[in-house]
Amino acid sequence: MSELAKQYLKENRDAQLDELKSFLSLQSISSDSTHRDEMNHTAQWTADALTAAGLEHVAIMETEGLPVVYGEWLHDPEKPTVLIYGHYDVQPVDPLHLWETPPFEPTIRDGKIYARGASDDKGQVFMHIKVLEAYLKSEKALPVNVKVIFEGEEEIGSPSLDAFVEANKELLKSDVLLVSDTPMLDKGKPAVVYGLRGLCGMQIDLKGPNSDLHSGLYGGAVQNTLHALVELLATLHNEKGEITVEGFYDKVRRLTKEEIETFASLSDDEALKAQLGVTDLFGEEGFSTTARLWARPTLEINGVYGGFQGEGVKTVIPNEAHAKISCRLVPDQDPAEIASQIKAHLNKHLPKGVTLDIQMFDQARPFLTPYDHPAIQAAGVALEKAYGSPVTYTRMGGSIPVVETFNTVLKLPAVLMGFGLGTENFHAPNEHFHLENFEKGMDALVDYLHELSHVQF
Amino acid sequence: MSELAKQYLKENRDAQLDELKSFLSLQSISSDSTHRDEMNHTAQWTADALTAAGLEHVAIMETEGLPVVYGEWLHDPEKPTVLIYGHYDVQPVDPLHLWETPPFEPTIRDGKIYARGASDDKGQVFMHIKVLEAYLKSEKALPVNVKVIFEGEEEIGSPSLDAFVEANKELLKSDVLLVSDTPMLDKGKPAVVYGLRGLCGMQIDLKGPNSDLHSGLYGGAVQNTLHALVELLATLHNEKGEITVEGFYDKVRRLTKEEIETFASLSDDEALKAQLGVTDLFGEEGFSTTARLWARPTLEINGVYGGFQGEGVKTVIPNEAHAKISCRLVPDQDPAEIASQIKAHLNKHLPKGVTLDIQMFDQARPFLTPYDHPAIQAAGVALEKAYGSPVTYTRMGGSIPVVETFNTVLKLPAVLMGFGLGTENFHAPNEHFHLENFEKGMDALVDYLHELSHVQF
Numbered sequence: 021m022s023e024l025a026k027q028y029l030k031e032n033r034d035a036q037l038d039e040l041k042s043f044l045s046l047q048s049i050s051s052d053s054t055h056r057d058e059m060n061h062t063a064q065w066t067a068d069a070l071t072a073a074g075l076e077h078v079a080i081m082e083t084e085g086l087p088v089v090y091g092e093w094l095h096d097p098e099k100p101t102v103l104i105y106g107h108y109d110v111q112p113v114d115p116l117h118l119w120e121t122p123p124f125e126p127t128i129r130d131g132k133i134y135a136r137g138a139s140d141d142k143g144q145v146f147m148h149i150k151v152l153e154a155y156l157k158s159e160k161a162l163p164v165n166v167k168v169i170f171e172g173e174e175e176i177g178s179p180s181l182d183a184f185v186e187a188n189k190e191l192l193k194s195d196v197l198l199v200s201d202t203p204m205l206d207k208g209k210p211a212v213v214y215g216l217r218g219l220c221g222m223q224i225d226l227k228g229p230n231s232d233l234h235s236g237l238y239g240g241a242v243q244n245t246l247h248a249l250v251e252l253l254a255t256l257h258n259e260k261g262e263i264t265v266e267g268f269y270d271k272v273r274r275l276t277k278e279e280i281e282t283f284a285s286l287s288d289d290e291a292l293k294a295q296l297g298v299t300d301l302f303g304e305e306g307f308s309t310t311a312r313l314w315a316r317p318t319l320e321i322n323g324v325y326g327g328f329q330g331e332g333v334k335t336v337i338p339n340e341a342h343a344k345i346s347c348r349l350v351p352d353q354d355p356a357e358i359a360s361q362i363k364a365h366l367n368k369h370l371p372k373g374v375t376l377d378i379q380m381f382d383q384a385r386p387f388l389t390p391y392d393h394p395a396i397q398a399a400g401v402a403l404e405k406a407y408g409s410p411v412t413y414t415r416m417g418g419s420i421p422v423v424e425t426f427n428t429v430l431k432l433p434a435v436l437m438g439f440g441l442g443t444e445n446f447h448a449p450n451e452h453f454h455l456e457n458f459e460k461g462m463d464a465l466v467d468y469l470h471e472l473s474h475v476q477f
Numbered sequence: 478m479s480e481l482a483k484q485y486l487k488e489n490r491d492a493q494l495d496e497l498k499s500f501l502s503l504q505s506i507s508s509d510s511t512h513r514d515e516m517n518h519t520a521q522w523t524a525d526a527l528t529a530a531g532l533e534h535v536a537i538m539e540t541e542g543l544p545v546v547y548g549e550w551l552h553d554p555e556k557p558t559v560l561i562y563g564h565y566d567v568q569p570v571d572p573l574h575l576w577e578t579p580p581f582e583p584t585i586r587d588g589k590i591y592a593r594g595a596s597d598d599k600g601q602v603f604m605h606i607k608v609l610e611a612y613l614k615s616e617k618a619l620p621v622n623v624k625v626i627f628e629g630e631e632e633i634g635s636p637s638l639d640a641f642v643e644a645n646k647e648l649l650k651s652d653v654l655l656v657s658d659t660p661m662l663d664k665g666k667p668a669v670v671y672g673l674r675g676l677c678g679m680q681i682d683l684k685g686p687n688s689d690l691h692s693g694l695y696g697g698a699v700q701n702t703l704h705a706l707v708e709l710l711a712t713l714h715n716e717k718g719e720i721t722v723e724g725f726y727d728k729v730r731r732l733t734k735e736e737i738e739t740f741a742s743l744s745d746d747e748a749l750k751a752q753l754g755v756t757d758l759f760g761e762e763g764f765s766t767t768a769r770l771w772a773r774p775t776l777e778i779n780g781v782y783g784g785f786q787g788e789g790v791k792t793v794i795p796n797e798a799h800a801k802i803s804c805r806l807v808p809d810q811d812p813a814e815i816a817s818q819i820k821a822h823l824n825k826h827l828p829k830g831v832t833l834d835i836q837m838f839d840q841a842r843p844f845l846t847p848y849d850h851p852a853i854q855a856a857g858v859a860l861e862k863a864y865g866s867p868v869t870y871t872r873m874g875g876s877i878p879v880v881e882t883f884n885t886v887l888k889l890p891a892v893l894m895g896f897g898l899g900t901e902n903f904h905a906p907n908e909h910f911h912l913e914n915f916e917k918g919m920d921a922l923v924d925y926l927h928e929l930s931h932v933q934f
Contacts (some may be wrong), residue, residue, distance in 0.1 A: 420694020
């Protein structure tokens with residue numbers, strides 16, 4: 021019965037691409053408070069698209085931060101209810117000069133659409149909307165009950181979603197969570213993700229003298245905040261790539277023998293080196309690259325800044341120095357505990373002559389779901405049909421904090437069935453999305469909703 | 478015979494202050510190319526003042542950059558020839574909102590004149606012009622032969638002066654260089670500077686993967702350029718505040734017992750801590766603060782940048798990381814040699830997975846003149862007479878590259894006899910100059926020219 025929906029998608033492809041371009045041209049950068057109007061505008065666009073698709077009770081719901089867009093179609097209490105989650109916000113676009121075409125002027129080249137958010141995650145949010153529309157326009161019904169929730173704060177760590185989900189437990193009650201925000205294994209190789217890393221982030225601010233100083237007049241007399249910063253940051257890892265924060269690895273769950281073997285077999289170091297343009301990979305000794313990416317924790321410095329950044333030289337001793345740090349966490353690490361351990365480490369190793377201020381950012385718990393769950397197995401069936409290729413059950417190095425929230429608060433199993441490719445420059449210049457996966461992905465989603473209608477929860 | 482000149486200065490004080498205000502109101506910011514007309518205007522003003530003073534062959538001489546103002550009075554081949562150097566350009570004025578009165582509207586408050594350039598260096602250039610005028614108007618002669626050179630690029634590192642001096646060796650040939658661009662020891666305490674630190678600077682660029690990476694997707698697999706940078710920069714110093722670059726200290730001239738004692742006696746750590754607002758001073762172990770500032774080399778990180786610097790968090794692995802470094806050097810370190818040693822150190826300690834590019838900036842040799850030179854002792858005599866207080870022979874932590882140029886190209890001993898105070902906000906908002914030193918300084922210069930007439934070179 022899903023053939024009519026697929027037919028509808030096929031016939032409306034061109035119009036959909038135009039619509040997708042409109043959606044991607046909205047500058048929904050959640051981290052930038054000057055884009056607040058554009059965020060509201062994007063929420064409205066999303067709500068209108070859901071309404072046009074035939075969803076019911078579509079609403080832009082306020083949170084403590086940016087709004088959530090909600091919609092539903094609940095017509096058969098006998099059928100399972102699927103909660104579809106996605107996000108309409110995107111990452112910042114700097115450095116802008118590295119984009120071949122402007123990030124908010126979507127452009128199709130070589131079968132790919134280039135724009136910020138093309139794959140992460142507006143492109144995939146759009147696919148879900150269009151799959152629901154296809155069913156509702158062609159067959160006047162969905163094979164399952166559906167609730168949709170698209171948020172606007174995923175790229176800043178979903179600070180308002182926990183409270184929102186907690187406050188709307190009844191509204192969001194469902195049988196399974198469906199998310200398309202994870203990558204496929206490779207081109208033509210669909211994947212279902214059963215594990216995600218967690219996250220904790222912070223900003224480090226060092227202060228020294230009460231103003232910037234001339235290095236000729238004061239150099240040699242006082243601590244340079246940048247010296248203190250590099251010294252402090254350099255204590256966080258050892259030469260083996262291990263994190264030296266006390267207690268950091270204590271709660272890391274050991275990999276099973278099967279996982280060690282699978283991850284080793286999925287590691288293609290030469291291909292990754294070629295893709296990234298590096299002569300060496302680097303990371304924690306004793307683990308395969310895939311194990312390091314999916315199942316081992318990291319501590320990354322995401323930004324460092326202080327002093328003079330202009331052209332040429334300025335002989336200044338800067339009185340402030342800053343760094344941004346974030347950790348990818350794995351089961352059973354606790355983000356709050358890890359954040360405290362890092363804070364303790366930084367305070368313990370703080371060089372003389374500077375003061376330290378730490379500002380905590382968002383946290384997300386790591387997530388792991390049993391991959392023999394029938395809703396996950398059904399996803400495998402739908403993906404194999406659309407791609408004609410076996411599905412791989414993978415973990416992922418990134419975080420989708422809300423998956424853990426839905427799991428904890430609503431007790432939902434999560435099916436992470438995404439259509440992006442690891443090479444599509446999420447969070448980087450020239451983000452893009454392969455139109456091949458736009459088409460096959462929507463077909464797979466059509467089949468998946470159909471498959472889900474038979475699953476017993 | 479210098480009493481007539483002093484009398485002339487006294488009688489013309491008020492008119493001179495008005496003239497000084499005109500000079501200081503000219504916006505001669507050399508680093509700002511939009512001020513080019515104002516620079517030419519200021520050069521013309523300076524030349525006119527020299528002509529009015531009675532100097533001969535006054536000329537605005539072109540260089541590869543901004544013009545040099547030249548003048549001379551050469552009447553007695555039996556007498557020594559003094560080359561007076563100063564600069565008519567000034568530092569930028571931002572942040573403008575911190576100025577109590579506008580930087581180019583000179584204002585007298587509490588016995589100080591407030592304006593950009595009041596002490597560095599237009600105020601002191603003006604003093605020299607007026608001293609020459611006083612002699613030539615009152616006595617129709619100078620006690621020595623004089624050549625004057627005022628440049629317009631000191632605040633941007635004198636990029637054209639080396640070539641200019643090299644091309645005008647014959648014109649500038651003299652017996653001694655006299656510069657008033659260094660601070661006194663303290664209010665009422667005159668100083669002659671006999672040593673300056675040198676300088677070498679460079680920019681370090683690290684590159685890793687071919688684009689920024691998402692820390693969720695790639696964290697753990699590749700070197701993070703910021704990790705490599707902090708690790709690399711942290712190798713440059715040890716915990717004692719010593720520089721660990723091989724060979725760095727090899728040519729550093731040992732301090733004499735007398736210097737060690739003098740520098741220790743001039744160190745007031747509590748006052749410096751209070752001034753800078755720090756709880757601890759920090760620097761190379763085993764040396765007094767003044768020794769560290771004046772006579773020991775430093776290696777300072779002046780800027781570090783890479784990755785995300787915006788608000789909040791961005792989970793990026795940056796593919797580029799940058800740092801700016803500069804060294805203050807002391808005799809007999811060679812800037813080019815030190816730069817090579819640092820380069821070798823950085824290459825040797827470069828972490829895996831990144832490439833290193835180093836860009837060299839300007840260099841200046843350290844400078845030390847024997848303080849028993851008769852021209853320097855004569856300066857002491859003149860200063861003690863004007864101030865009624867013993868003169869201190871000091872070094873300075875900064876560089877005046879042109880002093881080294883004149884020393885190398887023209888083989889001139891340099892007498893650095895300045896009248897600014899360290900608290901007068903050079904390069905900062907609310908720059909000012911104590912009128913007390915305007916008056917006593919001109920008297921000292923009158924006496925110094927007289928004293929110099931007896932010195933054998």
